[in-house]
Amino acid sequence: MATPAELLQRWLRRQLPGDAADWLEAQALAVGDAATDRALFLAISLVHRRIGKADLALSAADTAAAEAARPGWRPAGWSLDQAARIFLLLAAGGPAARFAERLEQLFATADVGELIAFYRGLPLYPEQPRYVERAAEGVRTNMKAVFEAVAHDNPYPAEQFSEHRWNQMVVKALFIGSTLHPIEGLERRWNRDLTRMLCDYAHERWAAGRTVSYELWRGVGHHADKAAIDDLARVFDSGAPIERQAAALALGESPHGEAASILSRDPILAAAVRGGQISWEGLAAKHLSPS
Amino acid sequence: MYIDPHIHMLARTTADYEAMAAAGVVAVIEPAFWIGQPRTSVGSYIDYLSTLVGWERFRAAQFGVRHYCSIGLNSKEANNERLAEAVMEILPRFLLKEGVVAVGEIGYDEQTPAEDKYFRAQLELAKELGMLVQIHTPHRDKKRGTSRSMAVCLEHKLKPDRVIVDHNNEETVREVLDLGFWAAFTIYPRTKMGNERMVEIVRQYGSDLIFINSSADWGVSDPLAVPKTAQLMRERGIAEEHVRRVTYDNALAAFAAGGQMAESHWLSPPAIDQRTLFEGNSVLRGGQEPRVETKRSAKERMLIE
Numbered sequence: 364m365a366t367p368a369e370l371l372q373r374w375l376r377r378q379l380p381g382d383a384a385d386w387l388e389a390q391a392l393a394v395g396d397a398a399t400d401r402a403l404f405l406a407i408s409l410v411h412r413r414i415g416k417a418d419l420a421l422s423a424a425d426t427a428a429a430e431a432a433r434p435g436w437r438p439a440g441w442s443l444d445q446a447a448r449i450f451l452l453l454a455a456g457g458p459a460a461r462f463a464e465r466l467e468q469l470f471a472t473a474d475v476g477e478l479i480a481f482y483r484g485l486p487l488y489p490e491q492p493r494y495v496e497r498a499a500e501g502v503r504t505n506m507k508a509v510f511e512a513v514a515h516d517n518p519y520p521a522e523q524f525s526e527h528r529w530n531q532m533v534v535k536a537l538f539i540g541s542t543l544h545p546i547e548g549l550e551r552r553w554n555r556d557l558t559r560m561l562c563d564y565a566h567e568r569w570a571a572g573r574t575v576s577y578e579l580w581r582g583v584g585h586h587a588d589k590a591a592i593d594d595l596a597r598v599f600d601s602g603a604p605i606e607r608q609a610a611a612l613a614l615g616e617s618p619h620g621e622a623a624s625i626l627s628r629d630p631i632l633a634a635a636v637r638g639g640q641i642s643w644e645g646l647a648a649k650h651l652s653p654s
Numbered sequence: 655m656y657i658d659p660h661i662h663m664l665a666r667t668t669a670d671y672e673a674m675a676a677a678g679v680v681a682v683i684e685p686a687f688w689i690g691q692p693r694t695s696v697g698s699y700i701d702y703l704s705t706l707v708g709w710e711r712f713r714a715a716q717f718g719v720r721h722y723c724s725i726g727l728n729s730k731e732a733n734n735e736r737l738a739e740a741v742m743e744i745l746p747r748f749l750l751k752e753g754v755v756a757v758g759e760i761g762y763d764e765q766t767p768a769e770d771k772y773f774r775a776q777l778e779l780a781k782e783l784g785m786l787v788q789i790h791t792p793h794r795d796k797k798r799g800t801s802r803s804m805a806v807c808l809e810h811k812l813k814p815d816r817v818i819v820d821h822n823n824e825e826t827v828r829e830v831l832d833l834g835f836w837a838a839f840t841i842y843p844r845t846k847m848g849n850e851r852m853v854e855i856v857r858q859y860g861s862d863l864i865f866i867n868s869s870a871d872w873g874v875s876d877p878l879a880v881p882k883t884a885q886l887m888r889e890r891g892i893a894e895e896h897v898r899r900v901t902y903d904n905a906l907a908a909f910a911a912g913g914q915m916a917e918s919h920w921l922s923p924p925a926i927d928q929r930t931l932f933e934g935n936s937v938l939r940g941g942q943e944p945r946v947e948t949k950r951s952a953k954e955r956m957l958i959e
Contacts, residue, residue, distance in 0.1 A: 401746075404746075404747050405746065405747075405750060408747065408750035408751055409750055411752045412750070412913070471700060471704065472700060472703070472704055472744065472747045472748060473704070473707075473708065474707035474708055474711075474751040474752050474753070475707070475708050475711060475712055475752075476752055477751075478708065505709070505712075506708070506709065506712045508712075
């Protein structure tokens with residue numbers, strides 16, 4: 364089975380003009396046994412000039428190979444420069460401690476494009492727990508695209524974050540107008556405290572006369588207490604159409620005693636939930652951005 | 655459309671970005687400079703340069719303004735040799751970043767031996783990396799300092815059309831143009847050029863190789879200096895073609911030569927819509943709605959929601 368580095372090399376070679384691929388592979392060889400990091404630093408910075416930023420073109424077989432090489436790795440939304448930068452990082456190799464130290468230096472002087480690439484590469488670095496603090500720093504950013512490099516289509520947070528960190532990330536995604544559905548492990552790691560935080564957030568927004576994303580309710584049903592059920596009832600009874608569909612889904616999933624009777628107030632929505640005509644995936648596909 | 659090819663946005667507010675975008679400024683270049691007081695360690699220099707290639711570029715994009723920068727060790731801090739040596743070590747790691755259009759702003763302040771040493775070292779770095787150079791000419795002993803800056807560039811075999819000589823005035827412009835360097839003028843209240851003087855310069859010298867900037871920073875300065883001066887030139891009868899060259903075309907031609915700045919960067923993305931630019935943002939702090947281009951009445955503008 365191919366490693367992630369081998370897959371990246373194969374995909375880049377396939378898509379890049381010959382001279383660009385030659386340059387990249389020569390750099391990878393040079394940084395592999397280099398005594399200092401200077402060559403790697405310069406090569407990684409040069410990627411945007413040499414490789415360009417077109418989308419990495421991947422087939423279904425490629426994404427399956429990625430999943431096999433590293434479960435949860437989703438390079439489908441990557442660009443060529445991101446793939447090339449991670450390829451170079453992996454090519455530089457070395458002991459895990461050295462790798463981490465070098466990456467930390469790269470982060471310290473990264474431009475926006477590099478930040479996104481390095482965070483997207485998180486699941487591919489050796490000794491995964493070493494990067495928890497770094498990933499948390501990425502969540503702390505004010506740059507949405509950087510935040511999403513950690514939070515979206517990345518298995519790292521679900522695997523490595525404590526519940527506290529995880530919850531901060533999910534709430535922040537809504538707070539900055541991002542989306543929840545691309546977060547890997549979203550349902551598996553949903554928890555009671557997250558439900559409380561999200562419901563509190565909804566109340567804050569409502570009190571200010573603002574709306575909340577329908578996605579907020581995604582995991583609420585499973586973990587709903589009485590207060591959360593009341594919130595779901597409120598949204599179900601008086602929300603916008605998409606919010607009502609989301610509340611219906613959450614109520615349909617909820618083991619809480621009152622959920623079923625609230626849902627039955629709208630027989631058409633209730634039937635759509637039971638019949639599978641409404642799903643979280645379906646809502647996400649229809650509403651690519653929240654609210 | 656205007657370009658302000660020298661402005662220190664790090665010291666400015668989002669209200670400035672909004673006003674600039676509204677006045678037609680589509681792109682800015684932020685040269686690395688000192689921050690009003692001396693830095694004491696390379697760490698704070700690294701953070702500063704990281705901000706120029708990261709956060710500040712992102713922040714500008716939220717307002718529909720494209721942000722570029724030049725990276726270098728400024729002349730004032732070149733006099734702290736311990737710091738200067740450390741900065742020279744890390745400069746190569748920043749110079750090749752996306753959107754870094756030049757090595758700059760570099761040159762002389764007091765024209766000391768240390769300033770000379772690091773100015774020359776950075777000219778060599780520019781040559782090695784194939785980059786443009788943006789030169790800060792000194793406030794004091796300006797005429798001599800400007801001549802010397804150009805002589806040193808020529809001594810290091812830099813082509814004049816790859817060097818932007820900044821902060822010119824009536825005393826320096828002739829020689830700069832004669833030698834074929836780009837001549838930039840800074841419209842900055844009190845200390846540099848006023849814009850009425852600038853109109854007369856354009857009247858006298860035309861618009862070849864000449865362009866203007868605001869150099870707005872943390873001092874009493876005006877981020878709208880470029881559009882305001884353009885308007886003044888029009889009112890005083892300067893032909894539109896010259897106005898455009900001095901406030902847009904020439905800056906673009908000078909800096910696009912480095913390969914990191916192109917008109918398509920602001921002409922092809924969607925109109926000012928923070929919901930799409932740079933994939934949205936968080937400068938607006940959670941609750942605020944993104945600003946979409948809509949006309950609002952004066953009364954509506956009073957409301958802070």
